[in-house]
Amino acid sequence: MHLLVVEDDLSIAEPLCAGLLREGFSVQHVATGAEATSAGDADLVLLDLGLPDLDGRAVCRALRAESNVPIIVVTARSDEIDRVTLLELGADDYVVKPFGFRELVARIGAVLRRTGASETSGASSTASAIDLGWLRLDRRTRRVTVDDDEVALTPKEFDLLAFLAADVGTIHLRDEIIRDVWDENWWGSTKTLDVHIASLRKKIGATSIVTVRGVGFGLAEHRDAASGER
Template sequence: MTANILIVDDEQAIADLVEVYLKNENYNVFKFYNGKDALNCIENEKLDLAILDIMLPDTDGFSICRKIRERHKFPVIMLTAKDEEIDKITGLTLGADDYVTKPFQPLELVARVKAQLRRFTRYNSSEPLREENLIEFAGLVLNKDTHECTLNERPLSLTPTEFSILWVLAANRGRVVSSEELFREVWGEKYYSNSNNTVMVHIRHLREKMHDSAEHPKYIKTVWGVGYKIEK
């Protein structure tokens, strides 16, 4: 399950560095030092993500981003110099999905790339690579297409977040999923801190709707100090 990633930066050292790190993660990398070649690549290759520097010799990242958005939906990450703060707003409104300011830690960028790919394949892909869009076991039915859920033939009215959480738990049934993992899976790229009890509150709501209790859970079990799990 690899992905095709485009990197465009006229600073060759940076483009090369990013290339090394991405290849380390087994991504296919298309690397260009100018906009013209990049645009060509966008037309001819089936890309999964693009990393664009804003300043380029022959054009700029925004133009490329706009070009991409005309025909494609894959995520775009912008590279901006530190003092180009304004780019944040502009870049994002122009359709970039994330931005990273220079200088950056290569691994930070890699993490962002992964986050975007995860987000993209989860939400935007009509034909999922691996994941099914129907989970059915032990009286629980989850339909990702319709976002419907039934428990023992009784329909549950779940909010989007609740559905996502239950989906992740169900997809990993039998395995303990930590709050942090749940958070990352459901919310995507944001950072997690222990003081954030959002997941917990949603679990509480889920249990309520499933007529489940925290003390003697039938469905979502708490594994102390580790996370939550649904039995197989």
Template sequence: MNNKTVLIVEDEEKINKMVCDYFKFNKFEVISATDGMEAVEKFNENVDLVILDIMLPKLDGFTVLSRIRKKSDVPVIMLTARGEDEDILMGYELKVDDYMIKPFNLDILIAKAKVLLYRIDSMVKGADKGTEDILKYNGVKLDKLKMQVYIEEEEIELEPKQFEILKYLMENKNIVISREKLLEEKWGYDYYGNTRVVDAQIKKLRKNLKDKSYCIKTVFGTGYKFDVE
């Protein structure tokens, strides 16, 4: 996990410094605020985690959280000295992620912070991986895992070889792929046919792509490319 930035919002100077120092010791970048207004002003898109006290001058923690939630789903751990059910329920209604009741153990606070950030990172990586399995350009969407192709969200049927050709062209969008390269990649080194088989499959593929057939451009004397503007 790369260095993360934490915004620590606590009006008690001693607790603020103690928490800030402990997060710094654990390789976090730290931003400190001692009242609710300062917290709102210092919060920005680079903040990865917020440690937020409920009882604050100027704006209370619930108001700060409400304002943060209008622009971000950043994980938030709230600190409370009271531990009252009403406070905890209010926080969860405002989508707080976790609570620490004062006095608290700093090691547990750090552990909670790391678990939250690990989960966020895992979800982001999972989302990124999912997007790698989906190719979508010019209204043509190809799902590698499901081996499905859609035109403007309407599924179309392709033969396996046409699917593989389209996938290869979309993976290499705007790059001219020679007929020989397509033959090698999609029919294999041991295939002794000529490049006419490529042209025949491209013709069928274009027909199946209907009004999106223009996406596959012929580059005279060379081959084909999936053209993305």
């Protein structure tokens, strides 16, 4: 995955890029908004709002006008941006400086999965569709078929299945699923996750979702490879 890091502070940019390279990403660093808008294709953009030449919000809008590349905005102050502004800019997520590197990597992974840009093991995937053979999911039409039979899902069931299907075989932590499928500030009971998992199992097959007790859930690449719960 190729990341574009837009950050003018070298004391932040250099260790950040080095860490992302160690994580296996291909990284391109630019220090200005003008460079960012002419940098070419990327799988995800990390965009600092405090750039020396152009307002970071304008850069975000320009990038979004050119493509659907996932954008994570980086800001020095949490009151500089809110969720409404985030949507208006066309960004997919944001982090506030100073941020933990592991948190940032987790957010990058979550955004890539959510937008369908991440690579999946054993799956044929595009930005809008995932095909596991037995299961096909289309984000554009929000249709799901199991063994060529269409399955009716609620909006949140679809979001949950799309999240799991974007990284087949991986066991996702309960908190990670709640944060990415519901909301990072979700204050409701986490039992809602168990209810949705149970409903999905009834609709797409009991052994299609693997449970690791006390840890989380994952989608099986092959239904007969899942043992349900362990």
